[in-house]
Amino acid sequence: MSVLVVGSVALDTVETPFGAREEVLGGSATYFSMAASYFTPVQVVGVVGRDFPERHFDLLKSRRVDLDGLTRAEGRTFRWRGRYCNQMNEAQTLDTELNVFEQFNPVLPASFVDAPFVFLGNIDPTLQCRVLDQIAHPRLVAADTMNFWINRKAEALRETLARIDLLFVNDAEARSLSGETSTVRAARQILRMGPRVVVIKRGEYGALLLDEQGFFAVPAFPTADVRDPTGAGDSFAGGFMGFLARVGEVTPSTLRQAVAMGTLLASFTVEGFSLERLSDVTPTQLLERFNRLRAMTSLEPLPDDLAIFEDACAARLLEG
């Protein structure tokens, strides 16, 4: 099954300790699409300006990403300029030019309204709802958000939350959305607002999936070569949703595998600037990392008896 994404398509200027790039392809919908395209056809809803380079369309189209919902408007494309310092885990935004994105009003082509899997990228929750209004009968709707919307559009965000199945957030967003300081309590609180699954993205520390059944935790894939973290979160969401759309079944087991796939697509993204590395992954490389991730989290069961416990202590405690 295909997956629909609404979000930004941008030109990024990025600087990290490992290099710099000017006006390269970026944006949440872009990273999401490229990651999801390994698994399934993707439909993009977004807007770019007249200055958007033709070659970027070609790259996405070569991956069977359907750009019929990507409007080309009068004006300049959305631009982001940022820098990562030594720790590499937080972007310092130097400049944001919304440009054509400021007047963005998502209108879906007729061919998009039957989308079964939907990802609402990190945009104004009012627009997220407007997209949902146009979709006939989605099977799974996921959304991303950020503190800007949590603080300034709380009411609209509540409406989005009531209409989605799955929310992607980081720890700080989960805490601020719920008012709880513990991530576990925060996630439980969010589950009461609508979504039946919450995925906490923790960057270099991995990801956590929480639902009524419990928890699933996976570490980030330990890559030694982090060159540019831009787009890691959107690649995570793209790998996650693309995988789920491909297998077509949302079960506890496929949700876990989806978290793993999101983690792996993000691990490729951060190894290069822009989509340099993400656009060049082979299925063999992806499967190899999947198997290494499984191996690196596998824990053998303990023997059934209590012989691992200190005898006297165990005896005393079992008495009590």
Add this chain to the structure above:
Amino acid sequence: MSVLVVGSVALDTVETPFGAREEVLGGSATYFSMAASYFTPVQVVGVVGRDFPERHFDLLKSRRVDLDGLTRAEGRTFRWRGRYCNQMNEAQTLDTELNVFEQFNPVLPASFVDAPFVFLGNIDPTLQCRVLDQIAHPRLVAADTMNFWINRKAEALRETLARIDLLFVNDAEARSLSGETSTVRAARQILRMGPRVVVIKRGEYGALLLDEQGFFAVPAFPTADVRDPTGAGDSFAGGFMGFLARVGEVTPSTLRQAVAMGTLLASFTVEGFSLERLSDVTPTQLLERFNRLRAMTSLEPLPDDLAIFEDACAARLLEG
């Protein structure tokens, strides 16, 4: 087999959003001993002052913690005063009184020199080496350290590192010790300094074990009730070393189980102030958390074929 620990025994005054405690039992050797005591007999090397309450000795002795190496010196016991704010992941030290700990010179009783498993708590690396000088033929030596020693006693610390099998550090310490910004590269660099295993403690994000064979990652056990994080790292080390000493075999599989046990003992510690919760764990509770931790990290294998990949894309990539 038994485990020997050298480190601080302290009186802590702690404040968190969930309450406060004055002059309660604390210190790295204390948390370590209590955690390890679930698995194996423990020998403590340390120092307290004349003011150290008798009831604390009784608590440790009731767990078969051997205090023959705990000197009672003229003067006051080491005291730490700290506070945790909303995020709960970093202690703010308000006051440290070294007192008798300032002149601490570890001298091992004759009954301690055959210790097979040894944990050198976070003390001056010169003293860590002095302890090792007194141990006849240890089977496994682990150590903890901190940025204070990394920056001020670099040379002595190099000597410690050359003599140990396993190092416990957090991300910041690993980076500062190695000069690398990526944790993976940092750990690889540390493996060249002596230890054959590095364990990265990441607090609420879990732990990572790295050796020549590769990685093992485990999330923190997701407890909803974090009341006081003091002692979590030392409880982790105690659970880890106590479990290994108990099973007596250091294999890839027991090392992983040891990381899990460390994680679980830390999860109990943070649920109460001081040793309130850590001293009251039953083997059944520990086994139950172990099984839940296994369940929450288990990832099923993918089908062998490539049918999960988008057909055209997979075909194109496999050609290339």
